[in-house]
Amino acid sequence: MSDTDGKKPLGLGGGRPGSVKQSFSHGRTKSVVVETKRKRVMVPKPGAAPGAKPSTSGNPSLGDPSKRPAGISDAEMERRLKALHAAKAREVEEAATRAADEKAREEERERRRSEIEAKEREDREREEALRLKAEEDARKAREAELRAQKKEEVRKAPAKADVPVDPAAAEAAASRAETKGVSTTGPRKIDRDRDERTADRERAKKGGTVDNRRSGKLSLSAALSGGEGGRQRSMAAMKRKQEKARQKAMGFGQKAEKMVRDVQLPETIVVQELANRMAERSVDIIKSLMKMGMMVTMNEPIDADTAELVIEEFGHKAVRVSDADVEQVIDTVKDKDEDLQTRPPIVTIMGHVDHGKTSLLDAIRKANVVSGEAGGITQHIGAYQVKTEKGAVLTFLDTPGHSAFTSMRARGANVTDIVVLVVAADDAVMPQTIEAIAHAKAAKVPMIVAINKIDKYEANPQKVRTDLLQHEVVVEAMSGDVQDVEVSAKTGLGLDELLEAIALQAEVLELRANPTRSAQGAVIEAKLDIGRGPVATVLIQHGTLRQGDIFVVGEKWGKVRALINDKGERITEAGPSVPVEVLGLNGTPGAGDVLNVVETEAQAREIADYREKATKDKRAAAGAATTLEQLMAKAKADLSVAEVPVVVKGDVQGSTEAIVQALEKVGNDEVRVRVLHSGVGAITESDIGLAEASGAPVIGFNVRANAPARASANQKGVEIRYYSIIYDLVDDIKAAASGLLKAEVREHFIGYAAIKEVFKVTGVGKVAGCIVTEGVARRSAGVRLLREDVVIHEGTLKTLKRFKDEVKEVISGQECGMAFENYDDIRAGDVIEIFEREEVERKL
Incomplete structure (x- = not known):
């Protein structure tokens, strides 16, 4: 039988009302009228892109004027569409905000959950540690109780033995007792085990714990039975204990004698390095420091005094060394008279x-x-x-x-x-x-x-x-x-x-010197030469400098690649009092630095690094303010002083240093020259970048900018000035600094006027009737009001009249009317002083 049972199926008609016949139980039927609706079809506007959404948001009647509600204009329809779009945009934004809030809440819940889990884990670990400690204490108490019980049994055993003892058996037992330490009158091992098992069963019946540590091998059923009998020692632990006892019996258990070490101790040392030098565990060092109240890790440095206390606590000897000891490799021995030769x-x-x-x-x-x-x-x-x-x-x-x-x-x-x-x-x-x-x-x-x-x-x-x-x-x-x-x-x-x-x-x-010792000399001049690199003019004072020697000079080091004398000739060695140009440095040294020959590159590099670090520390200590008051005073001084920033590049070290010193002297309390950077060599892009960031010009003394630097300067608008004479350079910078000085204001007295009468004029206020007694009164000039030769007001004139006319000036002997700007306290008998101000440019 089909599902429809011969009935007409329900369906959608063509938009007209129809009837459906329904069947019920017991043969009853009923006709029901249903109305079917036509499906709404969205038709895009003519010319719209395929797949584009219609601008009417799914309502065809909004775009079609024929289907639009009556009384709705195009402007109203556009306004409604905009409102609809804005509402949808708000909905999207609110949905995004809700999603972000929900995500944040979820992250917060996850964080709290992790914190709670971590805390619970810590609590569990703490409880486990307490439980293990309690079990260990109980085990020790049981062992003590068993030892006492066994001693008591051994002590009472002879009283129970009433049977005669075989002499041979007694002698064998005595020999066994001598070798194994077991009493001959005590019970046998089988009897002891039986007694222990009986005692364990009795303790188990009473609710106590059973000690199965001597029960031999661990059976599978015993291992799977769980916590019966409490925590037990493993077979490996029992074997280790037996091995330790055997080693002790054979005399192997004594600890080796502790070795006392001489620990070299610099000014500061890392905990791990201190442990390595002491041949101790870093954990022990940290424990010792914690006892002193210092919570440190193995990678943190400690001072020499604290490290010395730790070394003494561990029984070692501390040997203080300084970072400056690296320079001890430089030969400073005195020359013998027989080695000296005339120089x-x-x-x-x-x-x-x-x-x-x-x-x-x-x-x-x-x-x-x-x-x-x-x-x-x-x-x-x-x-x-x-x-x-x-x-x-x-x-x-x-x-x-x-x-x-x-x-x-x-x-x-x-x-x-x-x-x-x-x-x-x-x-x-x-x-x-x-x-x-x-x-x-x-x-x-x-x-x-x-x-x-x-x-x-x-x-x-x-x-x-x-x-x-x-x-x-x-x-x-x-x-x-x-x-x-x-x-x-x-x-x-x-x-x-x-x-x-x-x-x-x-x-x-x-004058004599030793030409056979390691060379020592002074740097007369240093420069950065294109093609040859850093070049130092060195005057040898002691010894002989040879090609291939490794040397350290100031904060730089190098290996002699070439020696050039004052005539430009290449030589292989230079003795005392010989000036040479040295090639092969890793950087440009400072003029006046001392050159010393060392044995290895590692020593030269170590000495140069130490000197560079010491110079940086010294510079940082000198430039740092130590108190808040000093910081405030420095900030206030910097704000009150105008600065002319410059970047200086020179051809040699001495010229650059001289230029910087000359520029630092330019200025006074109001303006100063600040050298942002000075160096030796051509002007580079990094110099241009520094100058652009600070708004400074770049000064080149006997050097030029390379092609990338010139292009960068043109692009960024950085001024590059070239000089070859120091006078011109200093004069130009001095003129630039003079432009930042505030102009000097000078006053010129031009006249006096005496107030004869004071009038009140509507809309103007008080007007002083005056007579010019000396000089001239001008409308644009400044005025002071004197009362009994005391200045009580200084300002400007609001009006200057002669009779009823506004005039620019009134000469001596004439009467006039004057009114002050924003001031009315004038009286008869006061004197008005008239003056003019003049600004004069200042120069350094």
């Missing part, structure tokens, strides 16, 4: 700028050195060797005379043996001449005065000698001990006498 003197030429120092050296060397310097001014330290006609070898250092190179000149004095003080005969003693005298005296170096330009008509060498007396320099011509020679670098007059005087002074000094 050439190192002569430094000093004097005021433009007094002819380089020209004098040029005449001695018979080479044109001045033409190689910008503007004829020496801006580097030059080191040269000269051989006289008599065969004597002299090493000359030519130092700049300009005041900016004071530190360079000071370094020249520190490495020199003899100072030649050049003084122009037509100019006498000048400021830099005095500085050179001070440097020579501070270095305790003998001096020879060379009175130059003696060929000039206005030359007056006697005035030079007299001026030197004021600075405690007494020449031989004035009955002193300082040699003086009149020379002319232009004509060559007196040069031979000067060389003889230098040779005589060197002979008196008895």
Whole structure:
């Protein structure tokens, strides 16, 4: 029989009402009228993209004017569509917000659940530890009870034995007792086991625990029976115990004698490293520190005092060492007299700028050195060797005379043996001449005065000698001990006498050095050369520097790749008093650094790293404010001072250092020059980036920017200025800093006016009827109100009238009316002072 049972099935008609016949039990039927609805079909607008949603949001009557409700305009329909879209957007946003909130709540629930689980886990572990401890205590108590019980049984056993004892058996038992430590009168092992099992059954009946540790092998049923009998020791533990007892019986259980170690202890040490040096476990070290109240981990450093206490606690000896001990590898032994040999003197030429120092050296060397310097001014330290006609070898250092190179000149004095003080005969003693005298005296170096330009008509060498007396320099011509020679670098007059005087002074000094020891020298100049890398001009003082030597100089180190003398020739070694250019450094050292030869690269690298770290620590300590008050004062000072930031790049270290020192002196309490970065070498992109971030120009002294740096500067608008003479550089920066100074305001008195009467004028206020008693009164000028010669108000005029007309000025002897801006307390008899202000630009 089919499901429909011959009835007409229910169906959807064509949108018209129809009847359906329903059948019920007992043959009853009923006709039901049903109405079928046509399915709504969404038709896109003409021209719409395929698959695009209709703009009417599924309602065709909204887009079709014929099917739109009456009275609905296009604007109203558009407004309703916008409202519908906005509502849907809000629904989406609210759904996203609810999802995010639900996610956050779920994460919070997960976090709380994990915290609760962790806490429960900790509680369980704590309870387990307590339970294990309680079981261990109970086990120990049971063992003590059993030992006491067995002793009691052994003690009572002879009283129970009434049967006669076989002598042979007794003797065998006695022998066994001697070897195994078992009493001959005690019960046998079988009897003891039987007694123990009986005692265990009795304890089990009473509700106690059974000790099955001596029951032999562990059966499967006993292992699966669970906690009956409590926690039991494993077979491995029992075997370990038996092995330990056997080792102890054979005498192997004694601990080895503790070894006392000498532990090298630096200023700070990590806990793990301390444990390694002591050959102890780091856990034991941490426990010891915790007893002292220090909660540390194995990777944390501790100070030397604390580490020494730990070392002594463990029975070792602490040997204090310093980080500076790495420099002990540098050979500092004194030379023996038999190893010393005569060396050439190192002569430094000093004097005021433009007094002819380089020209004098040029005449001695018979080479044109001045033409190689910008503007004829020496801006580097030059080191040269000269051989006289008599065969004597002299090493000359030519130092700049300009005041900016004071530190360079000071370094020249520190490495020199003899100072030649050049003084122009037509100019006498000048400021830099005095500085050179001070440097020579501070270095305790003998001096020879060379009175130059003696060929000039206005030359007056006697005035030079007299001026030197004021600075405690007494020449031989004035009955002193300082040699003086009149020379002319232009004509060559007196040069031979000067060389003889230098040779005589060197002979008196008895200059000697050991050429066989490790080389030591001073860096006269350093630069970064394109193609050759960092190059240092070194003056060897002790020993001989050879190609391939490993050396450390200041914070840098290297291996001698090449040696070049003052003539540009490549040499293989350089002895005492020989100036050479050294190639092979890993960086540019500072002028004045000391070069020392070491044995290995590891030592050189270690010393350089230590010195670099020490310099950084010193710089950080010097720049850090220690208190809050100092920090506030520093911040306030920085806010009140305007800054001119600059980036400086030079060709050599000495010139860069001199420029930085000169720029730091530019300024006053209101403005200063701040050198953001200074270095040696070409201007690079990193310099441009730093200058752009700080709004600073880049200054290049005898260097140029490379192609990427120039492109970056053009793109970022960074100014690059090139200089070859230090005067021009300092003057330009000084002019730029002067532009940041606030203009000075000056007042000029122009007149007085006496108030005769005060009038009240509607809309204006109080007006003073005045007469100009001196000078002139101007509308644009500033005014002060004086009452009994005391200033009670300063401001500007609101009005200046003569009769009823507003005028610009009123001359002396005429009457006028004046009213002050925002001030009415004027009285008859007061005096008005009229003045003008003028702003004047200031310069550094």
